[in-house]
Amino acid sequence: MATRDLGIPGGRITHVVFAVLALVGLTTALEGSAPGPAALVAFAQEGVTSVPKAEGCLACHQGIEDMHPWLALSCVDCHGGDASAKSKHDAHVHSMGTRDDDERVQPLDQDLAWRRFVNPTDLRVVKGTCGTCHESLCNDLELSLHGTTAGHLSDGFYEMGLSKKRGSLYGVFPVASHKTDKGAVDSLVQPPSFTATGTADGNELGRHFTDLVRKECMQCHLYSRGRALRGRVGWDGDYRSEGCAACHVKYARNGLSDSADRSVSRTEPGHPWRHQMTSAPTTETCTSCHYGDASIGLHFRGLSQLPPGAPGGPEIEGTTDSPLNRAFYLNDNRLAPPDIHHESGMHCIDCHTLTDVMGDGALHGQMEHAVEISCEGCHGSFTERATLKTERGTRLEHMNFVGKAVYLTSKVTGRKHRVKQVVDVLDAKHRDHNPAAAKAMTGAHGKLECYTCHASWNVNFLGFHFYRNEALSQQDLVSGRRTPGRVTTQEKVFTTWRSFYAGLNEAGRVAPYLTGFSTMGTVDDADGKRVLDQHMPVTAAGLSGMTMVHHQLHSTRATARGCVECHRSSSTWGLGSSNFRLARHMAFIADRRGIEAVAMNRANLASSVPLGKFVLPDIVDMELDCESLQGHARTLYVAEGGRGVHVLDVSDPTAPKRLAFTMTASPRGLARFGDHLAVADGVGGLLIYDVSKPSEIKLVGVAPTLDAHDVEIRWPYAYVADGPGGLAIVDVREPIRPKVVGGLDWKVDKDNTTEAVSVEILFQYSRPQVLGDAPAPFRKPGRHVAALLDRNLGAVLIDVTEPTRPKLLSPKADTGRSGARRVRDDVVYTGLSMRSKVDLATPQGGEPTAERDYVYVVAERTLGNGDQRSNVFSVDITEPESPKVANFALSGDQSEMLVHASFYNPPFLQPVSFVPGNAGVFLTDLSNSTELESLGALQGLRNGYVVVLEEFPLDRMVDETGRRLKDVSHEGSRWLYRAEISRILDVPGDLLGLFGKDDPLPNMPAASARAFLARHDKDRDGTLRGDELDDLAGLDVDGDGRATLIEIAGLATPPRERTESEQQEGPILTRRTDQDGDLARLLDGIDPLDYDRDDDRRLNRREMARAMYDALDLDRDGKLTIDELSRHPGLTRRLRYGDRSALGPMGAKKRGDIAFSGFRNFNVQEPEWLALDRNGDDGVQLQPDPTDMGRRDGLPPPVVEWPSRQQFRIPLPASMTAEDLLERLDKDGDGDLSLRELKKRPDLLRLDPNYDGVLTGAELGRLANLVVGGGVEVLVDDFTQRWDWNGDGVVGEGEMPAFARTAVDARR
16 A cells, blocks of 8 residues: 655644544544455555655644554545645635634535635535545434534523424534434424514514524534634633544643644644544543533533632632633532542543444434433343443443453553442342442332432532623624624523432433523613513423423432432422522512512612502411412412401502402411412411412311411421421321321420421432542431521421421530520510522632521510610521521511522522511621621611512422423423322331331320310311310310310410400500501501592491491402401401300301391491590591691691591602602702692692692602601502602603513513
8 A cells, every 4th residue: 555645835734734533432433443454445546646755744744743543644635735736825725715713603515625624524524534434423423412412402492482392403504304314303404593573472582592592502513613712812621623623633721732743833722732633532522512501521520610709719729720611610529529430530431432422323302312321231230230232232342241240441541440230239248239229229219310319419500591682792603794682691590519309301210300401581672671581481381491301410429319318308309499499570578557569679679669559457477479480479378467368469569459368267377389378377277278269269178286377388298387386297298188297396494485486498418528638438418407486596407307207406405515505585586597508718718619508597686775686697507406607687676577589680699688677678688698798678668577579499390289380391301290209208217217117106296185186176177166165165265265276285375364454445556546456457448538428528337337348348249258257356356266256246146147248237336436436426537638728717627537557648659759759740940849730740739738739849858758758658559659750640661660660561
């Protein structure tokens, strides 16, 4: 065979001239299926003319390495050009205009001769170069996922609702159907470009998403070198070639050449390491691409992307010392140990086969269809040794048996690795035996992927976000044109390394799930107006596209996860947790008079604005049901203290509507799950309501409790803060038969008993451990933790992993040791929240970035002068047996509760606590756990009782009924059904090692009282009353006509007899008609002028009766039900728990006799009339007409008897200033508002203090000060009356802050 010298005259060549052959996995092709002698002879006789060694290419490229040692080839055999030319210009092929530093995706047919010259392995020309010998491999490569990028592109299109069916439609270049008849995909087309007009189905987010794909997502494939082009500095780890050379030509991490070729620059990055091809690419080569998205290339090496804002570098513990892929990475074995295969010296291609990477001739759409290797191929199954074959039957030639032992010879290093066999691990006589593994590796786990248990960790960024700004432009990588719209992506919301999720993969096997390509988006138009604000994708199936998909996590360790992580955590199976709830745009805040809908300003939370009020008194808790696509408010459940539960439609937050009301004994905490609502009803027990139709709320089940204050659901259990009973755990999977299965109380001190008032639940997943700095062969076990707030003791932590056997973790028992917690008489605890959180390292070093668990507690202290001061404490409970206070911050005076919320302001997540109290709603930034920062108080709110916020739970995939909430983009993959989850969670605890098989059940609080109640409670309503109580009257301690569990247990306190002075009318501030009197609260929101039929500014008894009737008639149907009547002040309120004494005032003998089908028979009861008609003139005096005030000839105004809760009702927003009014209404610019200028705002003239028809600048200043000081207490309740500045009856553009307008418009 003729020898071919390397020779093209000329000088320097571009960085990819050195590239020759293709992709990972070509090992087999070159070593096992290279052309035979005849083919080599034929190739050699193609007539290429030899060039003298001293001339041609070597004249410039002296010392250049041999690229293709398997076959002698000259430069022109691969690169083309003119070997006989005498000058560089004539020898080289020149571009027709294509630039070597152009990062656009060039067309398939553009400048092919030049492309071959600079890179003979370019897939556009490879069939005429590499394909001469490797034709089938090159054909397969074109159809492979590396060639098409079909999976990456198409998943996003399905999740965005742009693709109607699962499966791949899009590739970086079109692939016609005639190319292959194998695989699930028929053909591919290029992603569509952005269209300026809206889509037919109104999918605005999807329309903008196409621009993101074309501008940011078209370079992760073999037709592109990415963005680390020649000459670009600082892209360490990204430098690579394209085509076959992307894998088979090595690049140094810094992109610098070490070639002996004297013509190649040593200082310009972007050149191959040497002019050499490798048949066995290393892991470093693979990870020049595989470091984004699912991060498998990072996981494998024990690296992780850092959360936004986290510092890295040589001074920061637990991070890489130098940048890689333009970023520092987490490098900490406590969070992210390397995959054991990497740790043992194996490389990617030691597992992955040729067809895994280069394709098998089929057109696949997802990785699971393209990859043939499996764990079983090397390690065998529970019953058989490895076959040393892939799932498609391909023989693994680098593996062999030595006796019964299996060895793998690395394709890269040649090192031999002994591969453990599962059957040996299960064999008690074998040296590889593992007793713990033997318990788990049974037929019951036969449908689990091995890596479900053995994946040690994964970084999961729950919630990606992209932003598109139409005021700027950016290059379309496909068309090459600069078009309107600058896009940014890879903005991450939540970060976690510990959370774990699992579902079924395409083969029906349980596999880990991870956030994939789903992303929400924000768009500003060319004028700067926000048209989409953190908008969520919706699939064509009508489900949320903010989802996850199964992954092989590439973080395998020998030590597996614990059993409880699947068998005691419903969060694992997609039912959600308290973490990863993204706050949306609206909050609902209960104050003294009702519920304010508040538009949240994420950029400055304290300047959020109250929109309007729904009047309702005495609110003690609220539960907000948000729709599952955008997280917008839908239904609000409201506990009215001592009365019952209201159901409100708040889908339009500017106009809430009452749907239903049901009376209960003492409603407190609320929690919705699936189609049911749990109500912690004090001594009335845990009530379960069917709310599948919220307007038809129906009680279906009761579980007796001592004094239920709060409830949290982690299906299938409800965790109840049960007052003196501590924690009660109730199985609620059958809502009509809730069953108390466990409980625990604790000792406080000799003067105080248990008083559990709030509860939070968190599953702590197992986590890697270290010995020194090295990964340890064990993990910190996972467990389910309940945090209870004891009003006197603070946070109490309980292990509830086994619901029937809860265990106290902290505080330690009061045994005289230092672990016991001291009770302070001047401190009460009022609020509690529990979350996992990533703490960022400080830029100066110190503590590394870490994921920890915290409880946040509000402690209210009474000072020596009687004033209160409240503080929020952050307490690290990562090790719950030894919690540590991290920091605290002032959060107002008297406080009611604590609510946690997480807001996303790209690129940072901001966790915030809301603490309502008598001085407003105080905000604390929890971002830095050791330096909590006060953010002030919400404007316009002068007192607060309860706060709820719209939230989108990013880890909630199904609800408690089994209903799907989020889609899955891969065909055949799904989350488990409810019955499947239930079976998994029901595995007995003794099999999980949580207790011994013969261990007795511990006693629950009030166990004997529960047994007594169960025997006598014939109607199963949770109390004894009526006939049930006739022979047991002594149990009714408080004389209310019923015996509750707390009374039966002997823990109830008899009512104190009222003194004679207390039975009298009392001081004026306690009268029933004062601002906080019961009649004032009932009639709040009723306009008495609507009932003054004779316009005399007084209500007679009949007119007053009509007003009270309508105040009670909540649904405005003209009838009063028993539930509605139970809100009537006085003894009638006892109707809610069946007290017979409540029948008297209504003239009835039994409950069924009480009903008012109309107003005719309704009267004001005598006690109420006496309270209303204080001067005894047989009428209730209303507020005089302010326009008549100046015509009373000096007479004092009459004493107003109508019980009003507001002194002023100003028709302006809480954010108003005098300058705002003048700017909008002062047409003549004189600084006053005249009668003419207020023609459309006559309501403002009623605020004129001297009734002269002009609001002067000074009067406007005093009005603004009144609004600033009084907030919503002095404002009208109606949204339109507050915000309609120009008086045209509509709240138009510019009349609200932009963020509020966006929030309101998003719901219309």
